[in-house]
Amino acid sequence: MPNQKMSVEAIKDGTVIDHIPAGQGLAILRQFKLLHYGSAVTVGFNLPSKSAGSKDIIKIANVHLDDAAANRLALFAPNATVNVIADFAVVAKKALTLPDTISEVFRCPNPQCASHGEPVASRFYVREKHGSTRLKCHYCEKTYARETVAEA
């Protein structure tokens, strides 16, 4: 715990996304355009984690994720924690809830799907089954495990 607290205290104001599964940090940086704010971003890869072996962590100064973004984050890192930092202290921890639907972020793996070739945004219904996230395509109605669906 003391170590965890120290890493969180490193920024004055902003957001710390902790307990990202090791290897997902880069995808999250890209998907949430965290470098586009022009704020200081600190990323740790493969840090030791008591619960999951290793983890990634992202710290962003002066940026706060809204609830929609936090829920989108749940699709990449369901067990991540989003800490809101103010004046070097954790003032809130956002609970992540899977969104009901997700548009544009993912690409349907079905090559026959009507979402390809058309100027339409992908759209999936999100479900959790036996602890894993499943995405059902709005267009072809096929269901895929989250891990098998690539980003758009």
Ligand SMILES: [Zn+2]
């Ligand atoms: Zn589809």
